[in-house]
Amino acid sequence: MATYDLVVIGTGPGGYVCAVRAAQLGMKVAVVEKNATLGGTCLNVGCMPSKALLHASEMFEEAGHSFAKMGVSVSSPKLDLPAMMNFKQQGIDGNVKGVEFLMKKNKIDVLKGTGKILGTGKVEISADGKSQVVETKNIVIATGSDIARLKGIEIDEKRIVSSTGALSLDKVPGKLLIVGAGVIGLELGSVWHRLGAEVVVVEFLDRILPGMDGEIAKQFQRILEKQGFAFKLGAKVTAVDTSGKTLKATIEPAAGGAAETLEADVVLVCIGRVPYTDGLGLKEAGVALDPRGRVQIDPHFATSLKGVYAIGDVVAGPMLAHKAEDEGVAVAEIIAGQAGHVNYDVIPGVVYTTPEVSSVGKTEEELKQAGIGYTVGKFPFTANGRSKVNQTTDGFVKILADAKTDRVLGVHIIGREAGEMIHEACVLMEFGGSAEDLARTCHAHPTRSEAVKEAALAVGKRAIHM
Ligand code: FAD
Numbered sequence: 001m002a003t004y005d006l007v008v009i010g011t012g013p014g015g016y017v018c019a020v021r022a023a024q025l026g027m028k029v030a031v032v033e034k035n036a037t038l039g040g041t042c043l044n045v046g047c048m049p050s051k052a053l054l055h056a057s058e059m060f061e062e063a064g065h066s067f068a069k070m071g072v073s074v075s076s077p078k079l080d081l082p083a084m085m086n087f088k089q090q091g092i093d094g095n096v097k098g099v100e101f102l103m104k105k106n107k108i109d110v111l112k113g114t115g116k117i118l119g120t121g122k123v124e125i126s127a128d129g130k131s132q133v134v135e136t137k138n139i140v141i142a143t144g145s146d147i148a149r150l151k152g153i154e155i156d157e158k159r160i161v162s163s164t165g166a167l168s169l170d171k172v173p174g175k176l177l178i179v180g181a182g183v184i185g186l187e188l189g190s191v192w193h194r195l196g197a198e199v200v201v202v203e204f205l206d207r208i209l210p211g212m213d214g215e216i217a218k219q220f221q222r223i224l225e226k227q228g229f230a231f232k233l234g235a236k237v238t239a240v241d242t243s244g245k246t247l248k249a250t251i252e253p254a255a256g257g258a259a260e261t262l263e264a265d266v267v268l269v270c271i272g273r274v275p276y277t278d279g280l281g282l283k284e285a286g287v288a289l290d291p292r293g294r295v296q297i298d299p300h301f302a303t304s305l306k307g308v309y310a311i312g313d314v315v316a317g318p319m320l321a322h323k324a325e326d327e328g329v330a331v332a333e334i335i336a337g338q339a340g341h342v343n344y345d346v347i348p349g350v351v352y353t354t355p356e357v358s359s360v361g362k363t364e365e366e367l368k369q370a371g372i373g374y375t376v377g378k379f380p381f382t383a384n385g386r387s388k389v390n391q392t393t394d395g396f397v398k399i400l401a402d403a404k405t406d407r408v409l410g411v412h413i414i415g416r417e418a419g420e421m422i423h424e425a426c427v428l429m430e431f432g433g434s435a436e437d438l439a440r441t442c443h444a445h446p447t448r449s450e451a452v453k454e455a456a457l458a459v460g461k462r463a464i465h466m
């Protein structure tokens with residue numbers, strides 16, 4: 001029987017990163033994966049394919065709408081959807097191969113099949129009717145998450161799709177109805193809207209992007225509406241009639257009231273994700289779940305069963321690839337006897353639309369609720385030189401600093417490249433920096449990042465270009 005120091009179940013960004021770090025620390029490591037390819041949701045049906053389509057569709061949109069005003073004359077772009085899907089697949093394949101390479105480079109065994117925990121130190125791997133059992137000192141559960149479903153609405157991945165189907169539609173839907181104005185709805189809605197679909201988003205709450213700073217979300221909604229998105233807030237889809245050529249969705253106000261019917265060619269259900277623990281044998285093995293079905297862990301990622309740990313989407317916290325990766329590193333270090341740690345106060349979030357939205361730390365609503373005194377510094381991209389010359393002036397930077405100490409508590413950006421710009425705020429916050437620290441840091445000119453510096457200056461009411 002093969003024996004290991006660590007067996008990681010699942011090869012998403014949590015699992016494979018954990019395996020690499022453990023191997024670096026001298027452990028004999030195996031990963032178990034039931035999918036045909038490595039890389040989990042993120043590489044196969046999540047971050048990577050969605051970003052490939054966001055990039056390609058943005059180029060399509062720019063070629064059709066922005067080139068002419070810069071004096072670049074091209075004939076009206078034509079969509080070759082199979083080629084765009086091929087571009088997406090090449091991106092997936094390249095990244096999956098990268099993970100395979102990392103496994104080989106770090107001498108990590110890849111065990112293909114479904115992993116089941118038989119108890120402390122024992123994992124069974126089953127595939128094609130055969131199974132093997134391996135022994136291991138430690139087990140990390142990194143089995144990720146699955147789509148959340150709407151009761152009574154069956155996802156066929158053709159006309160009623162989850163994000164997985166929405167990443168592989170074989171033609172642009174005339175009308176796309178999206179249930180849920182969260183990250184997936186707005187990113188994939190952007191892809192298909194740019195390619196020509198009419199998009200209506202139905203959201204249960206009275207705002208889009210719950211959890212993001214309210215002021216940023218409001219501005220983002222206005223920008224998306226200007227692009228052509230339609231929103232029905234405070235509403236829910238209760239049924240979809242699939243009997244006709246077009247789908248007929250029943251929409252009801254969230255607070256109750258008269259229903260209306262909306263027709264659509266495709267309905268995308270994206271109302272969140274749920275932890276995935278099927279087939280792991282957790283109940284029999286004695287690994288406890290929390291009331292929301294997530295694997296319960298202590299602050300050191302340890303589950304209720306000795307020698308078994310859990311990380312990533314399958315445990316509490318934001319369902320983000322980089323959160324899973326950082327937990328993977330931390331748990332490997334903890335198993336190796338080091339002080340692995342994740343700072344949950346500084347985990348950035350990015351929505352990869354045009355413009356992008358990024359955020360780290362507390363929102364204004366959270367600070368109000370916690371009764372923490374704060375100062376706001378804001379700076380619009382309309383006053384940023386580089387944005388002006390590029391004519392991409394939508395959005396602003398918002399910095400929230402402690403009223404007494406000036407320590408930066410939250411940074412929120414809406415604008416082009418916001419997803420790249422957020423990281424100087426992350427580093428600043430990791431070091432407990434102040435708005436003054438940021439304001440006195442020299443920023444290259446002309447860059448969009450100068451708007452971050454100006455927002456920091458605005459905390460002290462001394463922005464220069466406003
Ligand atoms: P996963 O990536 O879900 O991997 C789990 C793996 O475990 C899977 O490969 C699965 O097959 C395997 N597995 C499960 N059970 C077993 C078993 N019993 N035996 C063997 N193998 C098993 N996050 C971001 O940070 N940025 C983004 O831009 C982003 N975009 C996204 C876009 C979409 C459309 C979606 C759906 C998600 C996106 N996410 C994004 C979220 C991100 O994909 C997840 O947070 C991340 O993949 C979680 O990593 P993980 O390692 O916990 O699990």
Ligand code: NAI
Binds near residue numbers: 209352
């Ligand atoms: P989400 O949690 O971001 O948004 C779901 C939305 O659906 C919420 O606004 C919610 O209020 C709404 N909703 C819930 N039930 C509803 C109902 N019955 N009717 C109408 N609206 C309803 O979840 P989403 O977009 O499915 O994404 C899942 C996860 O994937 C998220 O946790 C996200 O972090 C991750 N992800 C991250 C990305 C990124 O980092 N760029 C990109 C895509 C996904």
